[in-house]
Amino acid sequence: DQQVKQNSPSLSVQEGRISILNCDYTNSMFDYFLWYKKYPAEGPTFLISISSIKDKNEDGRFTVFLNKSAKHLSLHIVPSQPGDSAVYFCAARSSGAGNMLTFGGGTRLMVKP
Amino acid sequence: KAGVTQTPRYLIKTRGQQVTLSCSPISGHRSVSWYQQTPGQGLQFLFEYFSETQRNKGNFPGRFSGRQFSNSRSEMNVSTLELGDSALYLCASSLTGGYEKLFFGSGTQLSVL
DSSP, X not given: XXXXXXXXXEEEEETTSOEEEEEEEOOTTEEEEEEEEEOTTSOOEXXXXXXXXXXXXXXXXXXXXXXXXXXXXXXXXXXXXXXXXXXXXXXXXXXXXXXXXXXXXXXXXXXXX | OOOOEEEOSEEEEOTTOOEEEEEEOOTTOXXXXXXXXXXXXXXXXXXXXXXXXXXXEOSXXXXXXXXXXXXXXXXXXXXXXXXXXXXXXXXXXXXXXXSSOOEEOOOXXXXXX
């Protein structure tokens, strides 16, 4: 049973426009969420995180929105750049679960020049 | 500050053999966790160690084991390798395993023939 889902396997966006990546979860015990960017055969790189006590967190071009009632989060990248092309994973953690993250299946973002 | 270091980078083994992978966390980080990435199952949590004690364990058979040393370095061992164990094994570290960033190494790509 997939507790974290990224329903779009891929997304194509024009350079300079907004990229919106979505993530849904089912476990109401999740209280901390993270987004990672990953290139093939490399480890994930941390982008941004959000605690369940917040509904928005910004860091430069990256903003994460959390809708707890809908159990949905999204990552906005504005403006998108060709270097943003990678696979993006959302991950969730339960309270008291240390670094036991549950990952979504990933969304491949392609930013076209 | 050096990042998470994993060795070896690539490994080829045959079925039935055993393998040991090594991870050196970021200096000062006491939590080390391991993840397996496969095309079919995505990123899955194996286990987490904190202060030399296993704190969390994922849903993997007993052939997968790990340990952490007093300097926070960690090893994971897979015994009696199966073809399905071919994967990218990722190590990640954080300060305490709380609400904080988790930093990943580049991984060890294991191929089982």
